[in-house]
Amino acid sequence: MEEYIDKIDLEARRKSAEAIRKVFLKLIDQIKKGEEPRLVIKKRTLANTIYDPAKKMLLLGESKAVRRFFDEGEVKKFMQTVLMASIIYDALVNNEYPTIRDLYYRGKHTIPKLSESDKEINTWDEQDESDAVLRDVEVLTNKLREEMLILSKEKGKVVGDMRIRSGRDVIDLSKMGHGAYAIESTADLIEFLDVNAEFVLVVEKDAVFQQLHRIGFWRKMKCLLVTSAGQPDRATRRFVRRLNEELKLPVYVVADSDPYGFYIYSVFKIGSITLSYESERLATPSARFLGVMMSDVFGDDPPIEELQTSILGNTVDRKALKKRYVEVLRKYGYKKSLDKKPFLSEEERKMFIIRAKQQDIARAIELVGTSVVKDILGFEPKISVKGKGERVKRHPGYPWFRDPRWIKEISIFLYTLAKLEIEAMASKGLKFLAFEYLPSKIETGDYID
Amino acid sequence: MEEYIDKIDLEARRKSAEAIRKVFLKLIDQIKKGEEPRLVIKKRTLANTIYDPAKKMLLLGESKAVRRFFDEGEVKKFMQTVLMASIIYDALVNNEYPTIRDLYYRGKHTIPKLSESDKEINTWDEQDESDAVLRDVEVLTNKLREEMLILSKEKGKVVGDMRIRSGRDVIDLSKMGHGAYAIESTADLIEFLDVNAEFVLVVEKDAVFQQLHRIGFWRKMKCLLVTSAGQPDRATRRFVRRLNEELKLPVYVVADSDPYGFYIYSVFKIGSITLSYESERLATPSARFLGVMMSDVFGDDPPIEELQTSILGNTVDRKALKKRYVEVLRKYGYKKSLDKKPFLSEEERKMFIIRAKQQDIARAIELVGTSVVKDILGFEPKISVKGKGERVKRHPGYPWFRDPRWIKEISIFLYTLAKLEIEAMASKGLKFLAFEYLPSKIETGDYID
Numbered sequence: 013m014e015e016y017i018d019k020i021d022l023e024a025r026r027k028s029a030e031a032i033r034k035v036f037l038k039l040i041d042q043i044k045k046g047e048e049p050r051l052v053i054k055k056r057t058l059a060n061t062i063y064d065p066a067k068k069m070l071l072l073g074e075s076k077a078v079r080r081f082f083d084e085g086e087v088k089k090f091m092q093t094v095l096m097a098s099i100i101y102d103a104l105v106n107n108e109y110p111t112i113r114d115l116y117y118r119g120k121h122t123i124p125k126l127s128e129s130d131k132e133i134n135t136w137d138e139q140d141e142s143d144a145v146l147r148d149v150e151v152l153t154n155k156l157r158e159e160m161l162i163l164s165k166e167k168g169k170v171v172g173d174m175r176i177r178s179g180r181d182v183i184d185l186s187k188m189g190h191g192a193y194a195i196e197s198t199a200d201l202i203e204f205l206d207v208n209a210e211f212v213l214v215v216e217k218d219a220v221f222q223q224l225h226r227i228g229f230w231r232k233m234k235c236l237l238v239t240s241a242g243q244p245d246r247a248t249r250r251f252v253r254r255l256n257e258e259l260k261l262p263v264y265v266v267a268d269s270d271p272y273g274f275y276i277y278s279v280f281k282i283g284s285i286t287l288s289y290e291s292e293r294l295a296t297p298s299a300r301f302l303g304v305m306m307s308d309v310f311g312d313d314p315p316i317e318e319l320q321t322s323i324l325g326n327t328v329d330r331k332a333l334k335k336r337y338v339e340v341l342r343k344y345g346y347k348k349s350l351d352k353k354p355f356l357s358e359e360e361r362k363m364f365i366i367r368a369k370q371q372d373i374a375r376a377i378e379l380v381g382t383s384v385v386k387d388i389l390g391f392e393p394k395i396s397v398k399g400k401g402e403r404v405k406r407h408p409g410y411p412w413f414r415d416p417r418w419i420k421e422i423s424i425f426l427y428t429l430a431k432l433e434i435e436a437m438a439s440k441g442l443k444f445l446a447f448e449y450l451p452s453k454i455e456t457g458d459y460i461d
Numbered sequence: 462m463e464e465y466i467d468k469i470d471l472e473a474r475r476k477s478a479e480a481i482r483k484v485f486l487k488l489i490d491q492i493k494k495g496e497e498p499r500l501v502i503k504k505r506t507l508a509n510t511i512y513d514p515a516k517k518m519l520l521l522g523e524s525k526a527v528r529r530f531f532d533e534g535e536v537k538k539f540m541q542t543v544l545m546a547s548i549i550y551d552a553l554v555n556n557e558y559p560t561i562r563d564l565y566y567r568g569k570h571t572i573p574k575l576s577e578s579d580k581e582i583n584t585w586d587e588q589d590e591s592d593a594v595l596r597d598v599e600v601l602t603n604k605l606r607e608e609m610l611i612l613s614k615e616k617g618k619v620v621g622d623m624r625i626r627s628g629r630d631v632i633d634l635s636k637m638g639h640g641a642y643a644i645e646s647t648a649d650l651i652e653f654l655d656v657n658a659e660f661v662l663v664v665e666k667d668a669v670f671q672q673l674h675r676i677g678f679w680r681k682m683k684c685l686l687v688t689s690a691g692q693p694d695r696a697t698r699r700f701v702r703r704l705n706e707e708l709k710l711p712v713y714v715v716a717d718s719d720p721y722g723f724y725i726y727s728v729f730k731i732g733s734i735t736l737s738y739e740s741e742r743l744a745t746p747s748a749r750f751l752g753v754m755m756s757d758v759f760g761d762d763p764p765i766e767e768l769q770t771s772i773l774g775n776t777v778d779r780k781a782l783k784k785r786y787v788e789v790l791r792k793y794g795y796k797k798s799l800d801k802k803p804f805l806s807e808e809e810r811k812m813f814i815i816r817a818k819q820q821d822i823a824r825a826i827e828l829v830g831t832s833v834v835k836d837i838l839g840f841e842p843k844i845s846v847k848g849k850g851e852r853v854k855r856h857p858g859y860p861w862f863r864d865p866r867w868i869k870e871i872s873i874f875l876y877t878l879a880k881l882e883i884e885a886m887a888s889k890g891l892k893f894l895a896f897e898y899l900p901s902k903i904e905t906g907d908y909i910d
Contacts, residue, residue, distance in 0.1 A: 017676075109676060110672075110891070113668065117888035165666070167616070167667075179639045188627070188632065191627055191644055218615065219560040219613055222558070222614075435560060442559070
């Protein structure tokens with residue numbers, strides 16, 4: 013069977029097994045010296061997750077946790093970490109390819125009682141718990157799970173004029189017919205052979221990716237076309253990052269025009285809070301948000317007079333709001349003129365926009381923060397998200413959304429309470445989307461970086 | 462731009478546009494003759510969805526609906542059908558590739574009032590509505606939406622020793638590295654060039670597909686490996702059907718061992734109720750359920766003495782149940798001996814199984830029907846599904862699950878109230894899953910067809 017195992021996998025296995033072995037050797041050394049066995053791991057807490065404005069990334073800070081073997085409050089976590097590391101080590105040396113679900117199953121058991129008075133303890137109960145332990149092992153060994161040959165469900169696809177090597181095969185990404193190349197879990201093991209493309213376009217939605225592929229977008233525009241098929245997984249993020257870093261290709265992201273779409277872009281660019289320790293390898297700090305922008309839909313002069321304020325839990329003076337719009341943008345440093353024309357006619361807008369829900373407003377508050385939203389509207393919206401049954405809590409916002417261009421977009425969102433899907437741009441005409449809207453925005457530099 | 466349009470697409474466009482044109486010519490003819498314009502469409506109702514035991518498929522019956530233009534109750538549906546057909550026709554002749562979301566947007570508008578007393582009417586409000594109209598157009602024209610070049614999100618992937626032509630490219634599915642070929646929306650336009658495989662293995666879960674791919678399963682077992690990545694979409698179903706029908710390859714499906722996994726298999730095999738009009742092209746009646754079976758987990762002698770009956774809303778005499786198990790199987794025509802040994806040890810079973818929830822029991826009732834469940838347990842379980850807040854209604858069951866082998870599997874499920882994921886088989890060892898469990902089941906014919 014070994015004949016089917018790729019050399020590149022064996023090399024990755026060797027390196028990762030070595031990293032785990034180092035951790036274990038340290039523990040053995042502590043035991044031999046009669047010291048307390050302990051693991052020192054960077055804390056993966058919110059407090060230790062720091063936005064680095066220079067690197068433009070969410071990173072782990074320097075705060076560390078010490079997992080002590082003789083500490084009753086720490087010993088379970090100590091045991092879990094050592095157990096997970098040993099399961100992964102075994103899988104590595106046995107040429108296995110576990111999934112994260114696998115690792116959960118492999119480690120799940122009840123620890124036998126040593127005496128009658130002992131309590132029965134499970135190693136872990138739910139996958140959430142084993143996933144968190146796996147993240148600790150990643151931080152501890154400084155190896156991504158993909159480097160440890162751990163697989164997971166992957167949705168990312170790519171097409172374009174590029175050749176890659178994966179395993180023992182050379183794959184021509186320009187010869188995929190109407191289908192596409194589904195990116196492997198271990199995106200680091202892909203070798204880039206040659207490329208004939210000027211940029212990367214990442215489309216959030218798979219169906220729109222297929223439309224653009226089918227109409228020849230990447231050929232005509234000389235680009236690589238990637239889809240994350242929704243919230244991006246790690247392999248897609250790593251793949252896009254490598255295209256940017258190693259091939260120096262600018263990356264443009266296209267997502268729905270709503271706070272959720274903006275957030276998906278931010279996962280590509282900055283990283284996610286849960287996985288901040290991986291931003292250095294997964295995030296693409298120079299990624300540009302190409303659209304769909306609220307200002308693509310409404311232009312720079314949103315129809316504030318149409319604002320339906322009932323959902324905001326307040327009444328407003330629309331005239332005062334119009335004045336406030338300009339003032340707030342100036343306050344946050346917006347310097348360009350406000351004369352952008354919309355890509356959609358008023359009629360198209362009426363056909364295509366979707367009314368925002370309270371959870372969209374909650375997401376907008378999360379992006380720019382409660383204080384900015386208060387500045388934009390002149391009051392703090394009273395909203396509660398269904399299911400949670402509670403008023404949405406105040407939020408400081410994310411520093412990377414405190415950009416005047418984002419504040420403009422969120423302002424237009426809050427003044428119109430409208431959302432627009434990428435598909436709506438294709439409904440105006442696929443050729444419009446592919447050969448007018450997207451190229452003109454790239455040419456005129458109408459993106460946020 | 463036309464240079465990027467494939468000939469195979471143009472040919473499909475021409476045929477589909479012709480089919481729509483025929484429908485319109487008929488309408489024009491009716492108008493010219495002074496007759497009432499009307500559309501005759503096979504009813505897509507549950508009552509007109511019939512299981513054909515000879516073809517082993519869910520099909521539409523012969524019952525027809527007449528949509529009359531002068532009937533106040535029918536004119537809106539008449540208008541919607543004609544509108545959808547004309548949008549698709551326009552897209553076809555303009556070389557567009559709309560998605561189903563697109564079609565919703567393109568048709569969504571308010572019909573202008575003719576007089577002050579008129580009510581304002583929207584063409585359609587939600588995508589559910591336009592999707593249903595699209596299904597009517599499919600039935601009316603006898604063209605699948607894929608033949609009309611309508612795209613949608615697709616999740617299916619394939620690898621194996623096979624060459625296909627898609628668009629203008631020849632793709633070698635054995636040279637995909639660690640990645641895979643993502644199947645196009647329009648699976649009918651794929652040309653099969655040559656194949657060197659003895660069967661098709663369809664794995665429901667993408668991560669398990671990746672594991673099997675990575676360990677060389679399809680090379681060693683000489684098969685094509687396909688994943689539907691969850692509930693199968695139309696393109697994956699059509700692709701699998703074509704592999705079976707045109708290349709005469711037997712198809713084995715592997716899904717989780719629970720009533721939901723069994724249902725996914727049944728979608729591949731029989732079709733789905735919503736799309737019964739397409740079963741003739743999408744279903745694979747000879748598809749075999751390879752696993753994971755409840756009898757793979759527990760063997761033929763389930764540990765009835767462990768049955769936790771509280772969830773069933775009744776108490777039971779476990780000894781009587783053990784006798785009943787054999788009697789019920791005989792009653793429904795199970796003729797083989799009941800001596801299958803499980804693939805998992807008792808210890809592994811304890812590690813890997815997941816407790817069933819009420820909704821799993823509800824799904825089991827849906828599969829075999831209330832009367833069979835009552836036969837198996839000796840009483841009708843009193844269950845209600847969370848969220849719906851109601852006792853689960855009686856269900857006649859699906860005829861194709863009234864097979865004694867399925868009744869055995871559902872019996873073991875109800876006597877153990879346990880579920881098992883495919884991943885658990887990989888956790889016992891990926892090599893066990895790939896090179897023991899799956900091959901031995903194929904070799905010994907341990908599947909349900």
